[in-house]
Amino acid sequence: MNKPNIAIMTSGGDVPGLNAAIRAAVRTAAYYQYKIVGIEKGYEGLIDDAFIPLHSGSVSNIINKGGTFLQSSRSERFKDEKYRKVAYQNLKKNNIEHLILIGGDGSMKGAQVLASESGINVIGIPKTIDNDISGTDFSIGFDTATNIAMEAIDRIRDTATSHHRLFFVEVMGRNAGYIALEVGIATGAEGIIIPETHRDLQLLYENIEHKKNWKNSSYIVVVAEGDEIGGAYHLEKTIQQKYPDIYTGVSILGHIQRGGSPSCRDRTLATKLGIAAVEAIQSEKRNVMAGIIHEKIQYTPLEQIANRSLDINENTIKILKILSK
Numbered sequence: 001m002n003k004p005n006i007a008i009m010t011s012g013g014d015v016p017g018l019n020a021a022i023r024a025a026v027r028t029a030a031y032y033q034y035k036i037v038g039i040e041k042g043y044e045g046l047i048d049d050a051f052i053p054l055h056s057g058s059v060s061n062i063i064n065k066g067g068t069f070l071q072s073s074r075s076e077r078f079k080d081e082k083y084r085k086v087a088y089q090n091l092k093k094n095n096i097e098h099l100i101l102i103g104g105d106g107s108m109k110g111a112q113v114l115a116s117e118s119g120i121n122v123i124g125i126p127k128t129i130d131n132d133i134s135g136t137d138f139s140i141g142f143d144t145a146t147n148i149a150m151e152a153i154d155r156i157r158d159t160a161t162s163h164h165r166l167f168f169v170e171v172m173g174r175n176a177g178y179i180a181l182e183v184g185i186a187t188g189a190e191g192i193i194i195p196e197t198h199r200d201l202q203l204l205y206e207n208i209e210h211k212k213n214w215k216n217s218s219y220i221v222v223v224a225e226g227d228e229i230g231g232a233y234h235l236e237k238t239i240q241q242k243y244p245d246i247y248t249g250v251s252i253l254g255h256i257q258r259g260g261s262p263s264c265r266d267r268t269l270a271t272k273l274g275i276a277a278v279e280a281i282q283s284e285k286r287n288v289m290a291g292i293i294h295e296k297i298q299y300t301p302l303e304q305i306a307n308r309s310l311d312i313n314e315n316t317i318k319i320l321k322i323l324s325k
């Protein structure tokens with residue numbers, strides 16, 4: 001008996017590890033004898049009928065590559081019912097019964113709509129460097145992004161130390177502080193400014209006072225782009241007014257954090273989730289997202305997937321206080 005066809009696509013911002021997930025899903029599909037096709041440019045390609053056949057050979061030598069060879073998009077058109085209808089017709093025309101969607105929480109919302117309106121089974125795989133998606137401990141891309149940011153900040157620290165300077169380094173994360181907190185701890189930052197702690201400038205002032213007269217002192221303040229303080233440049237102005245004698249600088253890491261070869265951890269996470277997505281289809285699961293919670297594959301219904309924010313508890317605050325002085 002012929003097995004139903006699977007389609008796979010990547011949606012939203014690219015992250016390192018997408019190719020590893022596609023590769024794993026394509027090869028697992030081949031293993032279970034499903035036909036699998038790729039959809040280029042995410043929801044946009046769904047609307048434009050950009051379906052391409054895939055086989056094990058199509059995904060050779062991509063596990064180490066950043067970006068997504070299927071390309072991606074943040075689709076405005078898919079929000080419009082008129083275009084969604086076209087997308088559903090294309091899925092039917094290409095005989096697709098299951099769609100593997102690699103995306104963040106916004107894309108998963110789109111997936112719920114797609115599943116309920118079209119009857120297609122959608123299996124999600126979580127990716128975002130921001131790590132702000134529920135249903136998994138870590139999303140694909142977070143580990144690489146934090147390692148890139150860490151390396152960049154270590155370099156900035158050399159200049160900061162050599163010239164006794166204070167650098168504000170802005171990292172991505174949209175409205176969440178996962179990247180900033182992780183990277184701030186890993187680089188021994190004197191200040192970590194994240195949306196979840198609501199402007200904890202007092203701690204930063206204390207640290208500046210504490211180290212001001214040390215001979216080889218330097219300061220790194222990691223600022224999450226989503227903090228209500230208004231970004232690294234804004235914070236620099238505030239500090240310049242309070243400490244006019246300290247030489248300051250700003251560095252915005254931006255999209256550097258999203259590119260490049262995925263880390264070992266992201267490659268293995270993506271591979272496990274790519275396999276889990278096809279195995280969900282094989283075991284007749286419907287409309288779930290595959291994640292890893294406490295080191296085990298867990299399937300969460302798509303309607304329960306949401307944006308999540310960093311849990312800042314007393315212990316985290318204590319860690320920050322102890323380590324920054």
Ligand code: F6P
Nearest residue numbers: 013128129130172173174225258
């Ligand atoms: O969600 C990932 C992310 O990189 C955020 O950290 C950032 O705010 C946003 O995407 C940037 O989006 P774009 O690439 O569309 O500018």
